[in-house]
Amino acid sequence: MSVLQFSRKSEVIAEEPTPVEIKKPIPLKKKTAEALKKSRIPKILKRYLLIATGFVLILAYPFMVLQANKISDDLNFPESIQQTWSSPWAGVGAQLLEREVEQHGWANDAPIWSPLARLTAMPAYQKAMGHAIGDYAELVNEELGGSAAADLNTVALLLSRDISKNEIRAASEALISFNGGVRLHRYDDTLTSKRYAERVDLMISWMRQSTGELASVINSPDRKLFEKSAIEAVYTAKARAYVAHRFLSIMQAPVGLSIKNEHAEAISQLEKAASFKPLLVANGKADGMIFASHPAALYQLLNRVEMALLEVAEAVESQS
Numbered sequence: 001m002s003v004l005q006f007s008r009k010s011e012v013i014a015e016e017p018t019p020v021e022i023k024k025p026i027p028l029k030k031k032t033a034e035a036l037k038k039s040r041i042p043k044i045l046k047r048y049l050l051i052a053t054g055f056v057l058i059l060a061y062p063f064m065v066l067q068a069n070k071i072s073d074d075l076n077f078p079e080s081i082q083q084t085w086s087s088p089w090a091g092v093g094a095q096l097l098e099r100e101v102e103q104h105g106w107a108n109d110a111p112i113w114s115p116l117a118r119l120t121a122m123p124a125y126q127k128a129m130g131h132a133i134g135d136y137a138e139l140v141n142e143e144l145g146g147s148a149a150a151d152l153n154t155v156a157l158l159l160s161r162d163i164s165k166n167e168i169r170a171a172s173e174a175l176i177s178f179n180g181g182v183r184l185h186r187y188d189d190t191l192t193s194k195r196y197a198e199r200v201d202l203m204i205s206w207m208r209q210s211t212g213e214l215a216s217v218i219n220s221p222d223r224k225l226f227e228k229s230a231i232e233a234v235y236t237a238k239a240r241a242y243v244a245h246r247f248l249s250i251m252q253a254p255v256g257l258s259i260k261n262e263h264a265e266a267i268s269q270l271e272k273a274a275s276f277k278p279l280l281v282a283n284g285k286a287d288g289m290i291f292a293s294h295p296a297a298l299y300q301l302l303n304r305v306e307m308a309l310l311e312v313a314e315a316v317e318s319q320s
Contacts, residue, residue, distance in 0.1 A: 069122050070104040071235065073242050073275050081250055086183040088250040089140070093133040093155075094175040096246065097168050100126050106165035121281070124232040127163060128239035130171075132206060134159025136247065137175070139202050143195050144187055151178035193254050193320040200313045203244040207306040210237035214299045223283055230283035230295050234276075237298055241273035241305060259315045266308040273301040 078095040085091030100106060107123040110116030134156045141152035154174040158167040181187045210233075217223070217233045249267055253259050278294045285293060 069119050071122060071125055071238075071277060072099065072104065073238070073277065075242075075245060075249075075271055075274060077246075085179055087179045087187075087189045089136065089247050090175045090179040090182070090189075092246050092250060093136065094172045094179070096129060096243070097133065097172040097175075100129065101165045101168045101172075106163075106168060108163060109165045120228055120231045121235040125235040125239045128236040129243055130159045130163045130168065132240050132243040134171070135202060135206075136199070136243075139198060140189065143198065144189070147187060151175070151181065191251060191254055193257060193316055196251060196254060196257070197313055197316045197320070199247070199251065200309055200316070203248065204306055204309045204313065206240040206244060207302050207309065210240050211299055211302050211306070213237065214295045214302070217283060217295045218293060218299065225282055225284055226280070227283060231281045234278070234281050234295055234298055237302060238274065238276055241270055241276075241302065244305075244309075245270035245274045257316060257319050259312060259319075262308070262312045262315045266305070266312050269301070269305045269308040273298065273305050276301060 077099070078092065081088045081091045104122075104126075105116055107116045107119055107126055116122070137152045137155035137159070141149060141156065144152075151174045155171045155178075158171040158174075178187065182189045213233045214237060217227075217230045220229075245267065248263070248270065251263075253263065276298050281294045283293055283295055
């Protein structure tokens with residue numbers, strides 16, 4: 001029997017290229033100690049710059065807080081109300097709210113890192129201003145028999161608790177809408193003797209509320225020379241006096257009422273209370289020579305305001 005023989009296929013091996021010898025080898029880069037030191041300088045400078053910036057911000061923050069504390073008591077703001085608004089008080093209210101949000105910033109909504117969040121006087125001032133405008137809107141709505149409920153109820157509800165800047169904007173828009181309704185004769189906001197007296201009575205209630213809060217701070221057994229409650233009481237009372245001044249100053253007496261002197265005296269007393277602005281609120285002794293009691297001083301001013309407003313109310317009542 002024959003045997004068949006199989007031959008293996010030869011394997012093809014690729015030939016590798018012959019290495020080429022480099023006559024001038026590339027030298028390896030070496031960093032000297034001096035070069036390494038120079039490369040670290042920018043990092044060190046950046047670190048020191050960040051640290052220096054942090055120190056500057058820390059030192060500047062108290063000044064930023066002082067700069068943010070904007071208590072606006074401009075007794076001529078806003079101007080030209082009688083010529084541009086059909087309902088002057090609504091115009092005053094809307095523009096006061098708009099000023100606090102758009103120009104000064106609403107402190108109650110400030111983020112925790114903001115200088116506004118560190119303030120005590122400004123949040124109390126803005127909140128009391130908002131509440132006073134809300135009270136006034138509620139009274140006017142009652143005077144109109146609830147016919148302006150859609151607008152003025154919105155204002156009263158939005159401005160009756162802790163207020164956000166969005167609620168302030170919504171209340172301002174509602175006041176503008178109410179003013180439009182007056183212009184189109186949907187609402188009759190004519191100031192009669194009865195309405196005049198009711199609005200003055202509301203201002204009197206604000207003064208009494210403020211003097212009650214100030215008295216609590218003054219007579220507190222745990223009273224401290226510098227304390228948050230005294231600052232809040234002073235600036236809450238100041239805000240109510242300021243809103244009362246701005247509203248009373250645009251209230252024109254109805255035909256037949258002769259109250260010019262009483263009205264002028266009330267405006268004068270309100271001006272003193274509204275412009276009361278101590279550099280630092282101290283709750284010392286009322287007769288203290290170094291640290292007097294600012295709450296006590298404002299208490300006296302508000303008592304005079306109340307008396308002047310009572311004279312206005314009595315004069316209106318006697319002629320009605």
